[in-house]
Amino acid sequence: MFYFRVSNVIAAAMLVLSFSGITAAANPDGNSKRFESVYANGAKGDYLAGGHNRKGMNCAVCHGEAFAMDDNESAINKNCVNCHGTYKTLGEAAKKKGGSISAHDGHLVDPSCTSCHSGHEASFVYCNNCHVFAMDIPFGRKEKIPYTPEDFSKYKKVKPNRVENADIVIVGGGGAGIVAAIEATELGKKVILLEKMPIIGGSSLLSSGGINAANTKIQRELGIQDSVDTFVKDTMAIGLGTNNEKLVRILAEGSADAVDWATGLGAELTINPKEVYAKTSVPRMHYTTTGGIGRYLVSVLDKKLKAVGADVRLNSKVVLLNKDDKGRVTGVLVHGKNTGFYEIKAGATILTAGSYANNPEIITRHHPDLKGVVFSTQPGATGDALGLTKLIGAKQTGLDKVQIHPNIATGSSLMVTLAMRTGGGILVNAEGKRFVDDNAPRNELGPVILKQPGQHAYLIYDDAVVAKRKSTHEGYVRLSLVKEGDSPTALAEKLGIPKDALVQTMKTYAEAYKNKKDAEFGRVSLPEPLTTGKLYAIDVVPAIGGTLGGLSVDTDMRVLDEKGKPIPSLFAAGEVVGEWHGDDRYGGNAVAGNIVFGKRAVQSAIKSLK
Ligand SMILES: Cc1cc2nc3c(=O)[nH]c(=O)nc-3n(C[C@H](O)[C@H](O)[C@H](O)COP(=O)(O)OP(=O)(O)OC[C@H]3O[C@@H](n4cnc5c(N)ncnc54)[C@H](O)[C@@H]3O)c2cc1C
Ligand code: HEC
Ligand code: HEC
Ligand code: HEC
Numbered sequence: 001m002f003y004f005r006v007s008n009v010i011a012a013a014m015l016v017l018s019f020s021g022i023t024a025a026a027n028p029d030g031n032s033k034r035f036e037s038v039y040a041n042g043a044k045g046d047y048l049a050g051g052h053n054r055k056g057m058n059c060a061v062c063h064g065e066a067f068a069m070d071d072n073e074s075a076i077n078k079n080c081v082n083c084h085g086t087y088k089t090l091g092e093a094a095k096k097k098g099g100s101i102s103a104h105d106g107h108l109v110d111p112s113c114t115s116c117h118s119g120h121e122a123s124f125v126y127c128n129n130c131h132v133f134a135m136d137i138p139f140g141r142k143e144k145i146p147y148t149p150e151d152f153s154k155y156k157k158v159k160p161n162r163v164e165n166a167d168i169v170i171v172g173g174g175g176a177g178i179v180a181a182i183e184a185t186e187l188g189k190k191v192i193l194l195e196k197m198p199i200i201g202g203s204s205l206l207s208s209g210g211i212n213a214a215n216t217k218i219q220r221e222l223g224i225q226d227s228v229d230t231f232v233k234d235t236m237a238i239g240l241g242t243n244n245e246k247l248v249r250i251l252a253e254g255s256a257d258a259v260d261w262a263t264g265l266g267a268e269l270t271i272n273p274k275e276v277y278a279k280t281s282v283p284r285m286h287y288t289t290t291g292g293i294g295r296y297l298v299s300v301l302d303k304k305l306k307a308v309g310a311d312v313r314l315n316s317k318v319v320l321l322n323k324d325d326k327g328r329v330t331g332v333l334v335h336g337k338n339t340g341f342y343e344i345k346a347g348a349t350i351l352t353a354g355s356y357a358n359n360p361e362i363i364t365r366h367h368p369d370l371k372g373v374v375f376s377t378q379p380g381a382t383g384d385a386l387g388l389t390k391l392i393g394a395k396q397t398g399l400d401k402v403q404i405h406p407n408i409a410t411g412s413s414l415m416v417t418l419a420m421r422t423g424g425g426i427l428v429n430a431e432g433k434r435f436v437d438d439n440a441p442r443n444e445l446g447p448v449i450l451k452q453p454g455q456h457a458y459l460i461y462d463d464a465v466v467a468k469r470k471s472t473h474e475g476y477v478r479l480s481l482v483k484e485g486d487s488p489t490a491l492a493e494k495l496g497i498p499k500d501a502l503v504q505t506m507k508t509y510a511e512a513y514k515n516k517k518d519a520e521f522g523r524v525s526l527p528e529p530l531t532t533g534k535l536y537a538i539d540v541v542p543a544i545g546g547t548l549g550g551l552s553v554d555t556d557m558r559v560l561d562e563k564g565k566p567i568p569s570l571f572a573a574g575e576v577v578g579e580w581h582g583d584d585r586y587g588g589n590a591v592a593g594n595i596v597f598g599k600r601a602v603q604s605a606i607k608s609l610k
């Protein structure tokens with residue numbers, strides 16, 4: 001407390017100083033009186049900043065004397081941490097206190113304080129963009145601000161307030177963008193990575209299953225024989241043959257290196273030799289035993305990103321791609337939350353802006369039946385890259401192709417990983433009966449579930465499945481998604497479904513396991529009899545889990561125009577690219593693609609630099 005008292009005295013002395021020290025960016029009209037009336041006593045003088053002001057702490061305690069405002073709000077965040085501790089220490093304190101889930105102890109990767117705590121408006125718990133936690137944040141609000149797609153043509157009129165330069169600008173800080181930023185920075189280029197949300201990670205942060213790769217050291221150590229050709233064949237089969245086979249081959253060929261690269265950065269990956277996805281040939285989904293692959297990999301990558309010193313800008317939305325009169329993309333127009341509109345001139349631009357799962361207009365244009373169906377990606381997945389490239393004549397392909405994920409916890413937008421099924425779980429309907437090969441590709445399962453009574457199903461698994469994904473299961477328990485029973489009868493009672501039917505279903509399934517043949521539904525991989533320990537059930541419904549269409553690229557990840565010719569200096573990687581998954585995505589390929597294609601886009605971009 002001594003520290004606070006001293007700083008209060010300094011703070012009081014600095015009250016005047018701090019107003020006169022407001023920078024051009026924060027105080028464009030140089031009128032400090034106006035700022036005093038607005039931020040100290042006026043409309044913006046309440047909330048968290050006002051709370052601090054009224055406890056005797058002035059503007060400078062947060063803003064510093066120099067009043068430097070970047071879009072990461074780094075100076076402010078540093079000051080929050082100085083007084084209150086880091087996100088990690090706050091999280092540890094919360095854990096020690098025990099009790100319910102704490103916003104300071106979540107799975108976002110090192111979020112800044114101001115991604116939840118606002119200074120001059122009502123704060124919002126970022127977690128509740130996806131969850132519905134009953135958390136009160138000081139000076140907070142409960143209502144979400146919806147993220148919606150924009151018509152970017154309106155920004156053509158905007159005059160940038162400054163111009164910056166880079167060799168490579170990367171649009172979107174999810175998996176593909178982070179990999180690209182690491183690669184380009186390590187290859188000595190001046191890179192700027194732009195992310196519109198206040199946190200990095202995109203939907204990549206949520207990927208929960210694993211990363212596919214063929215012929216890896218990990219597979220060889222387990223005696224699993226795999227090859228690039230079988231990986232290609234399996235991917236094409238799941239995609240119903242509509243995949244761009246050249247891209248699939250590049251993915252398969254680069255996949256083992258991608259796993260090596262990730263493990264080289266410190267990722268600890270493993271494989272379950274009994275876990276085969278759908279009707280693929282061999283186990284090749286590499287995962288981590290500590291929970292979701294996404295949050296784990298993003299945290300590993302984020303450490304590397306910081307270590308290489310990449311220029312990462314949050315709250316920075318790309319609103320226009322600039323083009324010269326020869327048709328070359330010359331960089332981007334950015335809207336920074338605090339620094340306003342500015343231009344970045346770049347030798348190459350790489351689009352890694354993710355999916356259009358949260359773009360209802362594009363989704364329902366092709367699938368009127370999906371109107372109002374929830375999506376399980378991050379909320380910023382509004383298909384911006386499609387809007388941005390439409391204005392410069394890029395070809396867009398397969399926008400009708402949507403990933404329907406069968407396992408979203410009912411009443412939420414939370415995807416339950418497919419690994420609970422590939423690891424042994426089954427799907428049972430409200431009549432207590434199986435109704436499908438529960439290990440079928442996802443796009444087959446969604447529509448079948450919608451035909452079941454009540455349009456939902458129960459994902460049922462036992463302690464043997466839990467043993468493979470312990471922390472993932474424990475997470476679902478923490479979120480109160482799981483019901484359990486010591487026997488099929490007890491579980492049926494909890495779920496309110498017919499007991500005899502469930503008893504019979506589990507008996508028949510255990511026999512199928514014993515005979516290595518699922519006579520009823522033809523499930524090929526039968527990893528568990530589901531007779532070990534307790535039984536668990538999660539109520540699930542289908543949802544939009546991601547998108548499969550997008551930009552058309554050549555094998556150098558160059559974005560193509562409507563005539564199929566590369567648009568000079570424009571590249572793409574990740575979910576923004578169409579065609580590589582075909583009609584359905586082989587679960588685990590996206591994360592592998594983020595690494596393989598993220599790096600490849602950079603290598604091509606560097607070649608294109610003059
Ligand atoms: C719940 C869930 C589970 C999944 N599980 C798996 C799995 O186990 N294995 C697997 O392989 N795949 C999985 N996937 C799919 C996989 O996570 C994604 O396809 C992949 O991670 C997408 O990576 P990305 O970098 O292309 O996009 P993202 O990670 O979504 O990143 C794109 C980023 O661009 C930003 N952005 C968008 N527009 C702009 C703009 N205008 N300006 C600046 N920034 C912008 C976004 O905010 C976002 O952060 C899963 C997906 C979900 C939703
Ligand atoms: C100079 C030190 C200092 C800085 C900088 C600072 N705080 Fe505080 N903060 C305090 C003190 C002192 C209190 C009051 C504690 C009390 O009354 O028990 C406080 C209170 C709070 C509260 C509780 C409010 C309430 O009434 O419940 C929150 C939340 C908070 N700070 C968050 C932040 C965040 C986020 C930042 C950065 C944007 C920040 N603080 C910056 C010192 C600081
Ligand atoms: C993901 C959202 C989120 C982030 C990020 C976040 N907070 Fe909080 N914070 C909350 C919520 C919700 C509460 C109120 C519930 C509670 O006390 O845990 C809170 C409460 C607080 C409080 C007051 C009570 C307490 O627990 O001490 C302080 C101080 C605080 N936060 C500081 C910070 C600082 C400093 C950071 C950055 C290092 C930070 N917060 C990051 C959501 C967040
Ligand atoms: C508790 C920390 C804190 C204090 C104290 C504080 N601010 Fe802020 N300020 C912020 C944060 C955080 C932002 C980023 C935008 C937001 O969250 O509202 C910000 C943003 C701003 C901005 C940028 C534009 C805008 O409207 O968001 C101005 C200008 C500003 N503050 C002025 C002031 C002035 C003047 C004072 C003193 C009267 C003050 N602030 C006190 C935390 C603080």
Ligand code: HEC
Pocket residue numbers: 101102103104105106107108126127128129130131206207208291292295377378379413414415472474475476478479
């Ligand atoms: C962009 C969407 C999103 C945001 C934001 C988000 N979550 Fe989650 N969360 C998920 C999904 C999806 C799962 C289930 C998959 C998994 O476990 O990775 C999950 C799982 C969880 C779990 C259970 C697994 C575990 O780790 O124990 C907890 C607890 C949780 N979230 C807490 C939080 C908290 C606290 C925050 C804010 C700091 C937060 N989440 C922010 C999407 C989100």
